[in-house]
Ligand SMILES: *[C@@H]1O[C@H](CO)[C@@H](O)[C@H](O)[C@H]1NC(C)=O
Ligand SMILES: *[C@@H]1O[C@H](CO)[C@@H](O)[C@H](O)[C@H]1NC(C)=O
Ligand SMILES: *[C@@H]1O[C@H](CO)[C@@H](O)[C@H](O)[C@H]1NC(C)=O
């Protein structure tokens with residue numbers, strides 16, 4: 001099975017199908033990836049991770065003078081672009097800064113520093129990380145900058161900041177599927193040039209652990225605070241690279257989009273001008289948030305397990321442990337046997353003050369332009385496989401935290417009728433093994449619960465505030481996936497990145513497919529670049545993507561089987577189920 005073809009499928013294969021972000025459990029499928037290199041050892045220093053650049057034509061080496069030093073980048077001949085890779089945006093989150101809010105850099109440096117190689121990925125668990133050979137370290141808070149060559153400090157280019165997904169447990173900005181060269185190239189082609197930036201942030205428990213003592217210290221939502229600090233660094237420094245701090249658009253997919261949803265509602269929507277637009281592909285801030293009380297049992301068990309249970313300052317003790325000790329627990333080599341809440345925002349009274357849906361309904365969100373959307377069949381990546389009976393369906397809903405009343409309501413709204421399920425185009429029931437007789441039912445519920453309900457509330461909330469909203473649906477069956485997954489989660493990414501060669505995919509999603517696939521990638525990547533450049537995805541005067549308003553809540557639907565590659569449709573599908581979820585579960 002080709003893990004690299006589908007984040008969602010990887011989730012399915014590894015049992016990560018029911019929750020927003022359950023810790024990954026390595027499965028047999030991991031054996032398909034090359035063996036990991038020797039572990040990086042105790043927190044490699046930055047000096048080691050950035051060997052000096054290879055000798056090259058002096059004049060072509062891009063140089064950027066930030067406030068406290070100089071970075072030497074890398075010129076890419078093929079795309080005529082300047083790269084600055086692996087640039088740190090925070091102090092390494094190690095020692096006293098482990099499980100703590102990140103701190104800004106505060107040192108000047110004399111010698112110019114090379115910025116020619118991607119930095120370490122944050123320690124994570126799952127195929128997005130292992131497929132790249134686990135190049136991980138705690139010291140991972142870096143970002144990458146890609147700009148068309150020929151621009152310089154003061155040029156004020158718009159900036160798109162990519163935040164990767166991976167269920168909050170794996171992934172990183174160095175993943176070749178997130179190669180920024182192609183979309184930057186597209187931006188130049190449409191004469192709306194942009195700079196693209198991609199960032200890392202802490203993952204798994206390294207970024208999501210929480211407890212009463214962490215709350216006391218302001219150490220909640222640490223992964224999201226990493227992202228925030230990266231945005232602050234960009235605001236403070238991007239001018240030195242030719243970008244404009246006033247023209248930043250945040251842009252992410254899956255857990256990356258969920259993260260950015262959190263940034264929209266963080267601090268009750270006060271975003272301090274860190275961004276002026278947001279692109280959220282398959283992710284929103286709508287999820288069920290817990291707090292310190294629900295996290296405490298896990299924190300207590302972790303402390304006890306690692307010898308930090310009986311000390312006065314348990315958090316201080318956890319911070320001093322060798323990273324491998326914690327890694328063994330988090331990676332399940334030395335299992336704790338106590339479940340934590342699933343990874344998402346926590347209500348810490350600081351970064352996050354309430355449930356995401358409530359903040360949206362109260363208008364407590366960043367007032368910026370929004371582009372957001374979902375794939376038709378997201379649910380096939382989230383619905384549990386192997387459900388054959390009503391009792392099994394009920395048990396699954398219960399495991400997601402639904403109560404008895406909610407379960408019986410959901411059973412009625414999402415009946416076991418394959419004519420109604422997801423994927424809708426699939427007639428009848430898919431094979432019982434491995435999918436389960438009720439797979440289409442599970443997928444219909446899971447897609448709305450995990451994705452579609454949040455998108456609709458987000459789009460409505462932004463439209464109600466009079467902000468420009470562009471909403472899409474995406475319906476394409478890519479190469480390399482079983483047809484039963486339909487237009488599933490993650491698959492639009494290769495199109496938005498215009499990655500038509502399939503860099504980083506085990507099977508190229510475009511191979512064997514008609515030219516319309518390449519044309520759609522061309523169209524979408526240009527629309528995204530246009531939105532990042534100027535807040536609208538329109539490519540010419542003839543408008544094709546209507547704004548989403550309360551009077552006319554329309555989605556553009558991307559579909560390679562339509563001559564125009566798109567059509568417009570009212571956003572009223574599965575109204576009953578989505579309303580139920582928004583009014584009874586996400587409150
Ligand atoms: C620059 O260096 C000074 C001291 O050397 C420090 O106070 C300041 O925080 C630094 N600024 C940045 C952006 O690193
Ligand atoms: C994107 O991929 C191309 C082709 O492999 C490569 O030349 C380029 O360096 C990559 N761009 C970035 C930003 O990594
Ligand atoms: C986690 O465990 C898997 C499977 O044993 C292994 O391949 C991977 O390298 C481990 N990850 C880390 C960061 O230690």
Ligand SMILES: *[C@@H]1O[C@H](CO)[C@@H](O)[C@H](O)[C@H]1NC(C)=O
Pocket residue numbers: 425475476477487560561
């Ligand atoms: C588009 O058409 C192809 C060829 O007929 C078909 O295999 C595919 O399922 C269609 N896609 C969608 C989303 O219906």
